Amino acid sequence: MTAPAAAPPAFTAESPWVRRAARPGRPRLRLLCFPYAGMGASLYRSWPDLLPEDVEVVAVQPPGREDRARDALPSGVGPLARACALALRPYTTVPYAVYGHCAGAVLGAETARELVRRGAEPPRLLIAAGHRAPHLPARTEPLHALSDEDFLAGVRALGGLPDRLLANASFMEFLLPLLRADFALWETHRGDPGAPPLPFPVLPLRGDADTVVTAADAAAWGERTTAPPRDVVHVPGGHYFVNDMTPEAVAAVVAALETTRTLPPTDPEASS
Structure with missing residues (x-):
């Protein structure tokens, strides 16, 4: 008699900032996941079923998103990364990796930098998906200062929100100021070229039909890490391929996480 399949782990709120799909026992690896601008932790709700059983998914729920819609955004990416690091520090007691999509790749990188600053081991890997180094x-004009009509047209062109939501007038009336504030946070952020390189390896991941981030944009992540640069991995899809993870995209993430089994420990002193 075949044993029944194990129930998928529940994706539960453990703090305002954290949604976790807890695995029984001690996971081999935790994957800290950061959503793109305007999206929340639910973006990763299906991932526990897609990833190996020894990988535990911990998704970040930023303020201003989903059930935190009434929570104000911090004044900048730096304060946001520091708040994320404070919430995630307890989850770095086992080896961990980071996945961030679009703006989430930058937030994941800065949060990991802050975690190291606070005494955590560096992540075994950052998977930077759908964002230039x-x-x-930026290669495109900012959207947040446009009129409502033009702003929503720009968001629709990016493909980040389903048409059924964009067509819901009452929902968009509520969402529009939140979405605009989120875009403003990221579109006004300027990376510090004088910041120390990231003290952990970075794997750039890109949709092969992405019209926002070029292959060269993605490859430039290798210029900002102390680890050897990684080749860009291309998967089927556009800028927001994470919305509809193909088997190839899942396989690319799983393969990247498998490499962490043999990676040597990273050196936190490299960031000082």
């Missing part, structure tokens, strides 16, 4: 200038 943060020291590069």
